Amino acid sequence: MKKLLILVLMIFAFFSTAVLAQSLFPNIPKATGNEHPQGNEFMRINHMDMLRHERDMTMREGIRDVDNSLAQCISCHVVKGTDSKPVTIESEEHFCRVCHDFAAVKLDCFSCHNSVPEEGLKTSFKHPDANGSLNAVMAYLEETAK
Amino acid sequence: MERIKYSELRSTPKLWSLLAILVGFVGAAALTVLYIEHHGHIVTGMNNQIVWGLPHVFAIFLIVAASGALNVSSIGSVFGKQAYKPTARLSSLLAMALLMGGLAVLVLDLGRVDRLIIAMVKYNFKSIFAWNILLYTGFLVIVAIYLYAQMARGVHSFALKAAGITAFLWRLALTTGTGSIFGWLVARQGYDAAIMAPMFIAMSFSFGLAMFMLVMIGTCTMTNRRYAVELRTRQARLLGLFVAVVLYFTAVQHLSNLYVAEHNGFERFILLEGGIYTWLFWLGQVFFGGIVPLTLLFHPKLDVKKGLVVLAALLVVLGGLVQLYVIIIAGQAYPLEIFPGYDVSSSFSDGVINQYSPSYLELILGLGGVALALAITIIGMKILRILPVNLSDDNVDITQV
Amino acid sequence: MTKEKGANIHRRDFLKSGAALASVTLASGVTLMAMGQGVAAGANPNVRWGLLIDANKCPSDCSACISACSNEHGWEDNGLPTDPQWIRKITLKDKNTGHENTLPLMCQHCEKPPCVDVCPTGASFKRADGIVLVDRHICIGCRYCMMACPFKARSFVHEKVKGQKTSSPRGKGTVEGCNMCVHKLDKGEGTTACVTACSATGNNAMIFGDLNDPSSDISLALTNYPSVELRDDLRLNLGVRYLNI
Numbered sequence: 001m002k003k004l005l006i007l008v009l010m011i012f013a014f015f016s017t018a019v020l021a022q023s024l025f026p027n028i029p030k031a032t033g034n035e036h037p038q039g040n041e042f043m044r045i046n047h048m049d050m051l052r053h054e055r056d057m058t059m060r061e062g063i064r065d066v067d068n069s070l071a072q073c074i075s076c077h078v079v080k081g082t083d084s085k086p087v088t089i090e091s092e093e094h095f096c097r098v099c100h101d102f103a104a105v106k107l108d109c110f111s112c113h114n115s116v117p118e119e120g121l122k123t124s125f126k127h128p129d130a131n132g133s134l135n136a137v138m139a140y141l142e143e144t145a146k
Numbered sequence: 147m148e149r150i151k152y153s154e155l156r157s158t159p160k161l162w163s164l165l166a167i168l169v170g171f172v173g174a175a176a177l178t179v180l181y182i183e184h185h186g187h188i189v190t191g192m193n194n195q196i197v198w199g200l201p202h203v204f205a206i207f208l209i210v211a212a213s214g215a216l217n218v219s220s221i222g223s224v225f226g227k228q229a230y231k232p233t234a235r236l237s238s239l240l241a242m243a244l245l246m247g248g249l250a251v252l253v254l255d256l257g258r259v260d261r262l263i264i265a266m267v268k269y270n271f272k273s274i275f276a277w278n279i280l281l282y283t284g285f286l287v288i289v290a291i292y293l294y295a296q297m298a299r300g301v302h303s304f305a306l307k308a309a310g311i312t313a314f315l316w317r318l319a320l321t322t323g324t325g326s327i328f329g330w331l332v333a334r335q336g337y338d339a340a341i342m343a344p345m346f347i348a349m350s351f352s353f354g355l356a357m358f359m360l361v362m363i364g365t366c367t368m369t370n371r372r373y374a375v376e377l378r379t380r381q382a383r384l385l386g387l388f389v390a391v392v393l394y395f396t397a398v399q400h401l402s403n404l405y406v407a408e409h410n411g412f413e414r415f416i417l418l419e420g421g422i423y424t425w426l427f428w429l430g431q432v433f434f435g436g437i438v439p440l441t442l443l444f445h446p447k448l449d450v451k452k453g454l455v456v457l458a459a460l461l462v463v464l465g466g467l468v469q470l471y472v473i474i475i476a477g478q479a480y481p482l483e484i485f486p487g488y489d490v491s492s493s494f495s496d497g498v499i500n501q502y503s504p505s506y507l508e509l510i511l512g513l514g515g516v517a518l519a520l521a522i523t524i525i526g527m528k529i530l531r532i533l534p535v536n537l538s539d540d541n542v543d544i545t546q547v
Numbered sequence: 548m549t550k551e552k553g554a555n556i557h558r559r560d561f562l563k564s565g566a567a568l569a570s571v572t573l574a575s576g577v578t579l580m581a582m583g584q585g586v587a588a589g590a591n592p593n594v595r596w597g598l599l600i601d602a603n604k605c606p607s608d609c610s611a612c613i614s615a616c617s618n619e620h621g622w623e624d625n626g627l628p629t630d631p632q633w634i635r636k637i638t639l640k641d642k643n644t645g646h647e648n649t650l651p652l653m654c655q656h657c658e659k660p661p662c663v664d665v666c667p668t669g670a671s672f673k674r675a676d677g678i679v680l681v682d683r684h685i686c687i688g689c690r691y692c693m694m695a696c697p698f699k700a701r702s703f704v705h706e707k708v709k710g711q712k713t714s715s716p717r718g719k720g721t722v723e724g725c726n727m728c729v730h731k732l733d734k735g736e737g738t739t740a741c742v743t744a745c746s747a748t749g750n751n752a753m754i755f756g757d758l759n760d761p762s763s764d765i766s767l768a769l770t771n772y773p774s775v776e777l778r779d780d781l782r783l784n785l786g787v788r789y790l791n792i
Contacts, residue, residue: 117713187629194703198690257687257720332697484652
C-alpha cells in the first residue's frame, strides 16, 4: 500500500512537472539560416565561452574571421516584432532575453553592441562544417607551401 | 595616575539620532548612485573636459585624510610617545573608516560601477591607479591587524611596534601613490610635478589630524568623556605645525612653477586670473584653510578655549576640500597646451578655460562618503572598546607628550 | 560535454594559428579569404599604421573627415560638452604673425601611449600594429586615460547609446576614441573613413599607410617633407604626423 502511494505520487509529480515545463519554460524563437553543426544543446551551454573567446581575439588581436561573432548570432536569431521590424533588446521577445530573463542572468553585451542586425549590412555567414573547414585550411596551407 | 580604561559608547538617543542622520545621508547618496547609474553621467556636472568632478574631491580628501588619521597611532607606537596611546585606537579606527568612505565615493562614481569586480581581478601593473587599489586594500588589512594589536591583551610590545611601523610605512606609500595619480600626469600643465607626492603626504598629516580632532572632541563632548586638555592642546599644536608644512609645500609648488616659463600660464591662471579658482586658492585654501587656523592653533589661550581648536580643525578640513578642488578641478579647467605658440580654438573647448558647475547629485554623493566614514566610526566605537573613559589630565603623562 | 567543448576550442585555436601562419607569407595588408570562410591575418606586428596630415591642404570650412567619422562610428556631436568627439577641427592662429591654419586632431596612436600606462585594468591597450584602442569589455569608466591623454583624444559616453553601428560598438559609462577604423583595416580595406572622405573632397590632406614600410606613400612623404609630431617634448613617438603647421 505504501509503495503504491509512493508510485502514485511519483506519477503525479512527473506529470505535473511536465505540465509546468510546458507553461513555464521559455519559448525559444526559431532562427533563420543553417543549424549549428555542434547542435543547439552545445550552443546553449557554451555560447558565452565562445563569444568571450572570439571577442578577445577580435578586440585584442584583430582576428575577425570569427566563426561565432555576436553580429552573426544576431543576424540569424533576429526576432521580428508586430511591425515586422527586428525587436531590440528592450523587448522581452528578443532572442537573447527569452532565455536570459528566464534564467535571471544579466546580459551586458547590448550596453555597447547593437541588438539588431544593421540594415544594409550583409552577413554572408554560413555555419562552417567543422571538419570540412579544417580540411579546407589544411589543403590551403599545403597549396601555399608549394 | 590611573590605568586608562576603555569602553564602548553607551546607547543614548543622541547617539542613535546622529547615526540615523548619517544613515540618511548614506541612503541619499545610494539613491544618487542609482540615478546616475541609470541615466549616465549626463545628469552630473561633469563633461568631456572636466572628467573628474566633485566626487573625486571628496573621495581623494577622505583617502588622504585616512592615512593622516593614523598619525596619532603612529606617534604612539612608532615614535614612542606614551601619552598619545589612549587615543590611538580611535586613530586606527578612523583611518579605516575614512578610507572606506573615500573608496566608496571613488568607485561609485565609475562609469561602470557594475564592473567593480574587473578592477579587482584585472591589473595593469604599470598603472599607479592599479597600485593604489592594492595599497588601499592592503592599508585596510594592515590597520585592522594594527588595531587588533592595540586592543588585544597580552600582545607583545615588539609585535605592536612592528605592526605600527608596517602601517606607518604603508601609509606613506599610500599617500605617495595618491599624490602620484596627479604628479605623474605629464600631459597637463597643472600636474606633472614630483612635489605632488610629498605635498599629499603633508596634506594627509594635516587633514587627517584635523578629522581626528573633530571626531575626538565631538564624541567626547557628546558622551561626556574627558579629553585631557594638555593632550588636546599638544595635538592641536601639532596640527598647527602640519598646516604650516602644507602651506610651505604649496608655496614651493607654485614658486617652482613660476620659475619655469612653460608653467607661467597655469600659475597666472591659479594665482591671478582664474576667477573662482583664484578666489578659492587665496581665500579658501591659503587664508581660511591655512593662515587663519595656523594663527588659531598657536593662540596662547588654546588650552582653555576648546572652541578655537574646533574652529581651527573645521577650517583645516574645509580648506583641505578647497585645496583638492583647486588641484583637481582647476588642473583640468586649464586648457592643455597641444600647440605652444598658437591661439587655439575648436568645438571641443581647445584653448579655453573649461567650464564646470558641480551638480547637487555629486555633492550628495561626496557627503554620503563623509557620512559613511563617520557612521562606520560611530558603529566601531559603539561595538568596540575604542574610546578611553578616564582620559583626564591626571592620567596623561605630560613628560611623554 | 566538457571534453567535447575543450576539444572544440582547441580545434578552433588551431584553425586561427594555421590561418595566421598562412597569411604571414603574403604581403602585409592583404587579407585572405579562403574557401568560403573568412581567414584574416589579425593585427600584424610588422606593420605600424599611421596618418600624415597636411595642414596647408586642409581648408578651414571643410569638415568632411569629421562627418565621415561620425557616420562610420555612429557618434554624434550636438554641441554639448558631454558629447563625444573622436576627431575635431582645430583652428590655429600664430600668436606672433597672426597666420591662421586648421587641421583635424584625433587619437595620435602613440608608440608609448600614456592612456595605456595609466589604465588600471588594461582596457586601454595598443594592438600589435600600433593602433591604440579601448577594450570596452573591461573598461570600468574611471576616466584616468582622459586625464593622461595629452591630446584630449578620448571622450566619455555620458548617456545611453542606441542603434550603434555593428562594426563600432559603443556604450554608456565607458571611454572611447579614434580606433583608426580598425574594422576596415582588419577587412583589408587599407584606409580609414576620414582619409577616404578627405580624398573624395579632392583636398587630399590626409595620407594613411604603414609607417614601417619604406615604400608606402606615407613613408615616402615623411622622407621627403619636414613633418612634426605634436608634443614631441613628451617623446611619445606618435603614429599621426603633421605637415605645414
